[in-house]
Amino acid sequence: MMGDGIDGYAERFARLRTNRNRKGWSGVTAHQAPHKPLLLLCVLDLFESGKVFSNLVEITDDLAELFGRYWERVLPFGRSGNLALPFFHLQSDGFWHLLPKHEDARIGPQISSLSRLQEEVLGARLDEDLYDFVLIKEYRDRLRSVLIETYFSSETRSIVLEQSFINRGAFVYSEELLKHPEDPRVKEALPVEEAYRPAVRDQGFRRAVVTAYRHRCALCGIRVRTLDGHTAVAAAHIVPWSETRDDRPANGMALCRMCHWVFDEGLMWVSSGYEISASPQLTTSANLPGYLTNLEGRGIVGPSQKPFWPDIESLRWHHENVFRAR
Structure with missing residues (x-):
């Protein structure tokens, strides 16, 4: 069983539950859907920029724009990205917890559109240990490296890393x-x-x-x-x-x-x-x-x-x- 330390979370980031389909996804994204790793890169960028002030990742304009910019750099001529998919399905990886917008409400079993996600979900909360780690630059950098090295081809990694620098600096x-x-x-x-x-x-x-x-x-x-x-x-x-x-x-x-x-x-x-x-x-x-x-x-x-x-x-x-x- 994986521990709760930074090593454990690095391993979890390297083993995200993604759609692995060689016919649907090219070697650019290691033959798997890039939605989850791109969303997590956006979250790390927002923490780096000081845009997230508490353990609540909301569906904001900044998050949507960052996700779109990463997507266009990685898959400029591919299918369009959908932020709702990773935001909803990342809960299956154990460290991402959706919070219903209304008290005592239950979040639907499948949400694939942003409009419905915004109607039902206030945002997502990270594991408390993970939240503490992403507040520290050294650990953010390590988790970012795991995502880039695991889910993107050697040719694409420099592009993703460059976009991360640009997002934070901009x-x-x-x-x-x-x-x-x-x-x-x-x-x-x-x-x-x-x-x-x-x-x-x-x-x-x-x-x-x-x-x-x-x-x-x-x-x-x-x-x-x-x-x-x-x-x-x-x-x-x-x-x-x-x-x-x-x-x-x-x-x-x-x-x-x-x-x-x-x-x-x-x-x-x-x-x-x-x-x-x-x-x-x-x-x-x-x-x-x-x-x-x-x-x-x-x-x-x-x-x-x-x-x-x-x-x-x-x-x-x-x-x-x-x-x-x-």
């Missing part, structure tokens, strides 16, 4: 951007090696801006999100990072794909009064801009906190250098 960077929105020196304190900095900066800037705008497009106001963490908006620099090295949220806006494209193409501009203006080129005879024409003269949908609103000088730069005034 979270810290985004928190610094949100805590110090007017300090351009935040970028000098990226907590990762030089090789990972571009990816950490991109992911951290995106998280900070999208969080500040609450996943809502600054121009058209659309907010559409899926339960597994996908969102309709992305973070757009007003002045390109290559020009200023400026990742302040005030040098960005959350924009949906269409608004992002027209803004970057100079077909729309935001004035110093935060009103939207359209370029004459948007409505040339060959174009069918649809709802975009209705945005003319409207105010943007800004963040709830004033320091995150678009910087006036950045908007002026965009008008002078990008906007197609004629």
Whole structure:
């Protein structure tokens, strides 16, 4: 019988109950479903980032996004990942305990959708001993190594490890951007090696801006999100990072794909009064801009906190250098 020490939990992590099917899963994931090891990597990343404050792993936006990022790196052209599957089935491995959302309620025998999981489950609790271990960096690193070395091919391990570095660094960077929105020196304190900095900066800037705008497009106001963490908006620099090295949220806006494209193409501009203006080129005879024409003269949908609103000088730069005034 396995003990309760770190050796015992390392062995449990190496013997997760996974779907082992050579026809269904390639050698990239050691011919078994990667859902459980990826979820546990996400949990370790959240503990590393200080995002989990107690022995309760909740189904949060951050957890869903991290799971999706790992999945896309490991299986970029494969089937889509489903966070609900490992979150529910990990309880069969003995150290992961689901907590019902309502007192005295019983969790169903099979849950495969996030919507139903969120209806029935408050979160998951780790064994108390395991919880104590994951609070210690040395033990987190050991458990992370077990997961990566056991469930991924030698070629894939470096990719998974890299994404783990990026996830942790991006979270810290985004928190610094949100805590110090007017300090351009935040970028000098990226907590990762030089090789990972571009990816950490991109992911951290995106998280900070999208969080500040609450996943809502600054121009058209659309907010559409899926339960597994996908969102309709992305973070757009007003002045390109290559020009200023400026990742302040005030040098960005959350924009949906269409608004992002027209803004970057100079077909729309935001004035110093935060009103939207359209370029004459948007409505040339060959174009069918649809709802975009209705945005003319409207105010943007800004963040709830004033320091995150678009910087006036950045908007002026965009008008002078990008906007197609004629």
